[in-house]
Amino acid sequence: EAGVTQFPSHSVIEKGQTVTLRCDPISGHDNLYWYRRVMGKEIKFLLHFVKESKQDESGMPNNRFLAERTGGTYSTLKVQPAELEDSGVYFCASSQGRYTGELFFGEGSRLTVL
């Protein structure tokens, strides 16, 4: 069974440009999460989808970030326009049960904003 896959693995863009990160969760997992780790800091929660609905987006830093999950399958996280402080590793995770806490993580998408 395929795990959580993320694309791209690494993206380098200039400040002001747009980047879209994609996450394919494990098939059948209704719960999908985005996390971010900025260099030297903790991994921080961004948001949680249950199927196509945003259950909790309390961790989204600002309105330059837009997450979608159309159809309740894969998800995209768009950063527009990107700023220097957006650099970091963006992790996607999925889970079958909503309250298990056992999240299956992808390998992350490293974003570098120059």
Place this chain on the structure above:
Amino acid sequence: AQKVTQAQTEISVVEKEDVTLDCVYETRDTTYYLFWYKQPPSGELVFLIRRNSFDEQNEISGRYSWNFQKSTSSFNFTITASQVVDSAVYFCALSETNYGGSQGNLIFGKGTKLSVKP
């Protein structure tokens, strides 16, 4: 406020040594969940264990063991007879509860990088 502190940034041991990774947490909740995740060089975080706040029994899984002490707000992780394959970054995490289960919005510590040398 909830917080997880992993004071050890990096640890280096020689194979077969035992090593303990420390985790101290802060929360005002009376019910919560604690986790350990492993991040190998490939990058993904791998779930190791979940413990709820009402279960203070220590857990052992092969060479891995966990010591949960509410009195000191600690959830330490010990690897016995370490191996080179144990080299990774280990994260401790905390979550609130909802309807008795763990929320997925985990609060992570900064991680401890463990290097096991042959």
